Amino acid sequence: xxxxxxxxxxxxxxxxxxxxxxxxxxxxxxxxxxxxxxxxxxxxxxxxxxxxxxxxxxxxxxxxxxxxxxxxxxxxxxxxxxxxxxxxxxxxxxxxxxxxxxxxxxxxxxxxxxxxxxxxxxxxxxxxxxxxxxxxxxxxxxxxxxxxxxxxxxxxxxxxxxxxxxxxxxxxxxxxxxxxxxxxxxxxxxxxxxxxxxxxxxxxxxxxxxxxxxxxxxx
Amino acid sequence: xxxxxxxxxxxxxxxxxxxxxxxxxxxxxxxxxxxxxxxxxxxxxxxxxxxxxxxxxxxxxxxxxxxxxxxxxxxxxxxxxxxxxxxxxxxxxxxxxxxxxxxxxxxxxxxxxxxxxxxxxxxxxxxxxxxxxxxxxxxxxxxxxxxxxxxxxxxxxxxxxxxxxxxxxxxxxxxxxxxxxxxxxxxxxxxxxxxxxxxxxxxxxxxxxxxxxxxxxxxxxxxxxxxxxxxxxxxxxxxxxxxxxxxxxxxxxxxxxxxxxxxxxxxxxxxxxxxxxxxxxxxxxxxxxxxxxxxxxxxxxxxxxxxxxxxxxxxxxxxxxxxxxxxxxxxxxxxxxxxxxx
Numbered sequence: 001x002x003x004x005x006x007x008x009x010x011x012x013x014x015x016x017x018x019x020x021x022x023x024x025x026x027x028x029x030x031x032x033x034x035x036x037x038x039x040x041x042x043x044x045x046x047x048x049x050x051x052x053x054x055x056x057x058x059x060x061x062x063x064x065x066x067x068x069x070x071x072x073x074x075x076x077x078x079x080x081x082x083x084x085x086x087x088x089x090x091x092x093x094x095x096x097x098x099x100x101x102x103x104x105x106x107x108x109x110x111x112x113x114x115x116x117x118x119x120x121x122x123x124x125x126x127x128x129x130x131x132x133x134x135x136x137x138x139x140x141x142x143x144x145x146x147x148x149x150x151x152x153x154x155x156x157x158x159x160x161x162x163x164x165x166x167x168x169x170x171x172x173x174x175x176x177x178x179x180x181x182x183x184x185x186x187x188x189x190x191x192x193x194x195x196x197x198x199x200x201x202x203x204x205x206x207x208x209x210x211x212x213x214x215x216x217x218x219x
Numbered sequence: 220x221x222x223x224x225x226x227x228x229x230x231x232x233x234x235x236x237x238x239x240x241x242x243x244x245x246x247x248x249x250x251x252x253x254x255x256x257x258x259x260x261x262x263x264x265x266x267x268x269x270x271x272x273x274x275x276x277x278x279x280x281x282x283x284x285x286x287x288x289x290x291x292x293x294x295x296x297x298x299x300x301x302x303x304x305x306x307x308x309x310x311x312x313x314x315x316x317x318x319x320x321x322x323x324x325x326x327x328x329x330x331x332x333x334x335x336x337x338x339x340x341x342x343x344x345x346x347x348x349x350x351x352x353x354x355x356x357x358x359x360x361x362x363x364x365x366x367x368x369x370x371x372x373x374x375x376x377x378x379x380x381x382x383x384x385x386x387x388x389x390x391x392x393x394x395x396x397x398x399x400x401x402x403x404x405x406x407x408x409x410x411x412x413x414x415x416x417x418x419x420x421x422x423x424x425x426x427x428x429x430x431x432x433x434x435x436x437x438x439x440x441x442x443x444x445x446x447x448x449x450x451x452x453x454x455x456x457x458x459x460x461x462x463x464x465x466x467x468x469x470x471x472x473x474x475x476x477x478x479x480x481x482x483x484x485x486x487x488x489x490x491x492x493x494x495x496x497x498x499x500x501x502x503x504x505x506x507x508x509x510x511x512x513x514x515x516x517x518x519x520x521x522x523x524x525x526x527x528x529x530x531x532x533x534x535x536x537x538x539x540x541x542x543x544x545x546x547x548x549x550x551x552x553x554x555x556x557x558x559x560x561x
Contacts, residue, residue: 124316124374127276128330128381129305138329142320216320218361 004189007181014177015197021091021163021173025098026156032103033155036062037110038136044111048122048132058107065104070162073101074169094163094171102159109151117143146217153209157202174198221251222385222417223275228284230270244270246441247284254384257411257418259432259449261425261464267441268421272387275419276308277301289384306334309378309416313390315370317362323349323373324358330380348376352406368399375406379414386410386418392427404431425464429453429525437461453523454495454530472532473519478560481518487538489518490548492555495530503554504533511547513539 004011036058042048043055068076074097081096082088117140125139141148164175174194182191230245244267252258260268273279274286277293286293293304318326327345336344349355352372362370371391378386388407392400408431410416420432428435428449435452437445437460444458456462472491473481481489494500501522508515519534537544548557 118314118316120312120314120316121318123278124310124312124318124377125329125333126278127305127308127310127387128333128377129302130329130333131299131302134333138332139318139320143318145320218363 017172018174029099029102033106036107040111041114062104071165089170091171094166113144113147149213222254223252224287225250226285228281231282256433259420259428259435262438266438306381307383308385309383310387311374311391313393315374334381352376388420450525485536487536489560491534491558493532494555511543
């Protein structure tokens with residue numbers, strides 16, 4: 001316990017790092033995933049921009065990257081991180097990995113949620129002469145907003161989970177803290193302190209996500 | 220002048236599985252719809268009517284043939300120009316297809332925004348439409364708070380927002396109960412009569428056609444098998460599909476089986492009188508029979524009225540002298556079509 005008190009400043013830093021990594025990865029990965037999910041949905045046969053070839057390529061891409069265990073993907077995309085953001089180690093390189101790792105999952109979740117919108121509603125929007133952009137942003141996304149918020153809440157928690165292995169490439173965060181100061185130094189109290197903060201973080205996210213979704217769905 | 224004109228239009232879909240035959244949802248159809256009419260298109264499900272109606276606002280493109288709406292050949296237009304055309308063609312749906320994320324107000328405003336109508340005019344136009352369909356109180360309700368009939372009224376208001384001159388109704392009352400159906404049909408009638416909108420009504424219910432349509436096209440397997448004035452088609456259906464669809468809605472002469480049992484139960488000669496547009500035919504028949512001193516009994520039949528014209532079949536069991544019956548029947552030959560069961 002004394003040791004934990006001694007480590008508190010580091011624990012807070014680690015918590016901040018987790019929020020930082022997950023937050024930024026969520027914004028960037030969330031946007032890229034939204035675009036990917038939209039592209040998957042729109043190019044699907046029978047939809048607004050149906051295109052067999054593009055859909056097949058995107059689909060293959062998602063199916064290729066999604067099953068790769070994150071700890072392996074993080075190592076595998078390190079050279080790419082160097083190329084794109086100029087470094088292969090640290091929190092920012094970990095964010096790069098999180099973005100790559102999450103965008104494919106988000107893409108799939110977005111696609112699935114958009115598919116719940118009844119095609120008739122899109123047809124009604126087309127029938128009054130609305131253009132594709134208007135349909136996407138003022139009909140398609142609003143109609144699927146409730147499930148989308150729940151989907152993103154789910155993803156936020158998944159990214160928090162993924163961020164725990166950031167230590168592999170020299171990133172920080174609660175996962176790294178728990179491994180470094182708890183597990184490796186045989187101090188379960190320290191490990192559990194990190195776990196506790198993660199639980200609070202996840203619960204908080206879920207509560208916010210649920211209440212937002214409830215508000216949008218009006219129930 | 221026809222406002223919608225389809226010429227040799229075919230729409231085929233690729234086969235579902237390799238080697239299966241190509242299916243033509245619409246097969247070489249030509250159709251002219253006049254400005255100001257309510258034109259019914261009836262057929263069983265799978266007859267191709269939903270595809271046909273979507274060719275009119277180019278939600279579907281024909282595989283071959285041409286679709287001309289208000290003198291513009293839609294088949295030649297790119298998607299962007301079609302959007303402009305669609306603003307002049309409203310559409311309502313069986314499942315209403317309202318935007319669940321928007322209020323009644325938001326639903327009706329959507330076409331106005333899409334058409335680039337200045338925001339300052341939205342208020343006036345939307346409240347005008349809400350008054351017309353009778354939903355002023357529900358302006359800020361969400362679709363899930365409305366009944367089926369109210370939802371379809373919103374659908375109609377949304378379809379009319381941009382002042383289209385054509386309204387396409389795709390099974391618009393099929394999800395509604397009979398009473399609500401009548402309300403919605405009355406509203407469509409007002410759309411036609413008060414606003415002068417040409418309406419194309421797709422349905423599988425002959426009753427809908429009978430209540431509001433002026434002319435009707437009967438579809439079967441992608442083709443139009445019969446077409447004409449609603450009264451004529453009802454009074455004397457030609458195609459087998461039409462006869463099937465009118466069973467139960469209009470009184471047809473008794474079938475073979477019915478005749479057999481009628482003859483068993485009733486003495487005398489069983490005679491059917493069919494008349495079309497017969498304002499005084501009934502009276503003439505009864506008077507002639509009475510004057511000849513014949514006894515008769517009405518054993519089967521009924522009278523229908525469509526748009527103020529009557530038609531129907533009356534089957535009578537007549538008793539009396541054979542010679543006087545024959546002379547009366549001869550006398551009535553030009554009043555009704557007479558068939559006698561032997």
